[in-house]
Amino acid sequence: MSRMNRADRTDRPDRMKRKDPLMKRQFPQLSELRPLLQFSRPSLDRRSARLAGAADINDLRTIARRRTPRPAFDYVDGAAGQELTARRTREAFASTEMLPRILHGTAAADLSVRIAGITSALPFGIAPTGFTRFMHAEGEDGGAAAAAAAGIPFSLSTMGTRSLEQVAEVSDAVGNEERGAPGSRWFQLYLWKDRERSLDLIQRAQAAGFGTLMVTVDTPVAGQRLRDVRNGMTIPPKLSLKTVVDASYRPEWWFNFLTTDPLTFASLSNTATDLPSLINGMFDPTLSIRDLEWIRGAWPGRLFVKGVLTAEDARRSLDAGADGLIVSNHGGRQLDRAPVSLKALTEVRAEAGPDVEIILDSGITSGADIVAALALGADFTLIGRAYLYGLMAGGRAGVARAIELLAEETRVAMMLMGAASVADLQGSGQVRAPWLTAEPAGSGAPDPSSASRPARRN
Numbered sequence: 142m143s144r145m146n147r148a149d150r151t152d153r154p155d156r157m158k159r160k161d162p163l164m165k166r167q168f169p170q171l172s173e174l175r176p177l178l179q180f181s182r183p184s185l186d187r188r189s190a191r192l193a194g195a196a197d198i199n200d201l202r203t204i205a206r207r208r209t210p211r212p213a214f215d216y217v218d219g220a221a222g223q224e225l226t227a228r229r230t231r232e233a234f235a236s237t238e239m240l241p242r243i244l245h246g247t248a249a250a251d252l253s254v255r256i257a258g259i260t261s262a263l264p265f266g267i268a269p270t271g272f273t274r275f276m277h278a279e280g281e282d283g284g285a286a287a288a289a290a291a292g293i294p295f296s297l298s299t300m301g302t303r304s305l306e307q308v309a310e311v312s313d314a315v316g317n318e319e320r321g322a323p324g325s326r327w328f329q330l331y332l333w334k335d336r337e338r339s340l341d342l343i344q345r346a347q348a349a350g351f352g353t354l355m356v357t358v359d360t361p362v363a364g365q366r367l368r369d370v371r372n373g374m375t376i377p378p379k380l381s382l383k384t385v386v387d388a389s390y391r392p393e394w395w396f397n398f399l400t401t402d403p404l405t406f407a408s409l410s411n412t413a414t415d416l417p418s419l420i421n422g423m424f425d426p427t428l429s430i431r432d433l434e435w436i437r438g439a440w441p442g443r444l445f446v447k448g449v450l451t452a453e454d455a456r457r458s459l460d461a462g463a464d465g466l467i468v469s470n471h472g473g474r475q476l477d478r479a480p481v482s483l484k485a486l487t488e489v490r491a492e493a494g495p496d497v498e499i500i501l502d503s504g505i506t507s508g509a510d511i512v513a514a515l516a517l518g519a520d521f522t523l524i525g526r527a528y529l530y531g532l533m534a535g536g537r538a539g540v541a542r543a544i545e546l547l548a549e550e551t552r553v554a555m556m557l558m559g560a561a562s563v564a565d566l567q568g569s570g571q572v573r574a575p576w577l578t579a580e581p582a583g584s585g586a587p588d589p590s591s592a593s594r595p596a597r598r599n
């Protein structure tokens with residue numbers, strides 16, 4: 142051992158002197174260093190810097206969690222029961238495989254889509270979400286403005302915290318200013334026990350230029366959101382010692398909350414202080430297919446039924462007069478153990494045929510998820526939590542960042558798959574899902590390949 146050390150010591154000067162034949166060294170030159178120095182002045186706009194640093198929706202979620210009080214973050218992030226449906230829905234997207242097509246000479250990908258009588262610049266829109274100003278004071282205004290600027294539709298919920306008329310004003314103003322055309326907007330209806338007031342809302346939606354009505358049918362009662370129970374979530378939030386401590390970590394949220402107009406459901410009048418009591422008190426568990434027919438008679442525009450997960454319900458909805466279907470498990474927030482919407486898409490498409498417009502939501506957090514949904518039979522997709530993470534991370538600018546990230550991921554996935562347009566993806570067979578893989582012959586299982594492949598549509 143000591144011999145080795147001695148040898149080391151005597152070797153060292155020689156090694157230092159020996160020239161490396163592969164690497165010629167020189168003294169650093171200032172002229173060569175200068176172009177590499179990219180120090181920029183620290184930005185005063187910390188929000189922009191924060192959002193620019195988010196590389197995907199998960200990064201926006203991390204920022205959102207840091208900046209939003211726990212009851213509001215968990216209200217968005219959570220799901221029903223054991224959150225099994227929510228988890229399975231995410232896992233289904235992750236389990237898909239995409240087949241690249243090489244050397245197809247695709248110079249660019251056109252992400253625009255015709256849906257519900259409008260052209261959306263991107264193959265996704267914003268899903269209806271209730272209580273949105275709880276997540277960030279800019280709420281629906283922020284979402285509608287970012288959607289109009291990006292040229293995609295914004296959906297307002299019956300449980301929204303901004304009125305139909307205000308959302309219409311924001312969406313038109315921003316759309317006209319940034320794209321030279323009013324923004325597209327859709328209205329989501331929960332049917333009330335009070336039919337007169339439902340009718341009043343439908344008429345106001347029509348007058349305010351909401352082109353499509355989505356009737357949500359998966360909420361006869363509120364799902365059991367255990368995180369909300371554990372957090373003791375109330376409307377408006379209670380000011381307890383815990384909330385005061387929370388405020389010291391999230392000063393911007395609390396400052397916005399306390400210095401803007403009070404948080405209310407703009408389309409409802411209510412006295413309930415927790416969401417399940419509110420929903421259970423107002424909405425109608427006796428809703429039947431007759432009510433859908435009644436809405437059809439009252440609404441002259443396009444009508445989509447939201448919350449369809451089976452072929453049978455697709456058929457009943459279409460027979461009652463629906464123009465289109467929204468395959469959705471409500472982001473796993475209603476019936477826990479309900480089917481994964483991406484899996485249900487196949488049977489709904491097979492029943493509806495190639496010409497009925499089908500929108501898919503639940504579980505979308507990346508452009509690859511959007512591509513998978515389109516290739517497996519959807520015409521369009523909606524994002525719920527993905528946009529709310531952006532909103533919580535930075536208001537309208539955060540929603541814009543979420544849209545930008547998803548658009549870029551969709552574009553890159555399409556380019557790598559050699560798809561020049563959304564129509565190229567649809568029916569291409571380029572997305573494989575494990576649940577669609579045919580069983581070996583003689584297993585007795587039906588061959589799903591014919592039903593699952595959406596027909597190529599123009």
Ligand SMILES: Cc1cc2nc3c(=O)[nH]c(=O)nc-3n(C[C@H](O)[C@H](O)[C@H](O)COP(=O)(O)O)c2cc1C
Nearest residue numbers: 268269270271298300357471472503504524525526
């Ligand atoms: C916080 C929150 C509130 C929601 N409120 C409504 C609502 O008022 N009406 C409705 O039809 N769907 C509502 N949804 C469901 C969404 O429209 C959509 O179906 C779901 O978010 C899609 O799943 P994703 O969040 O994984 O994208 C809500 C979802 C969230 C996350």
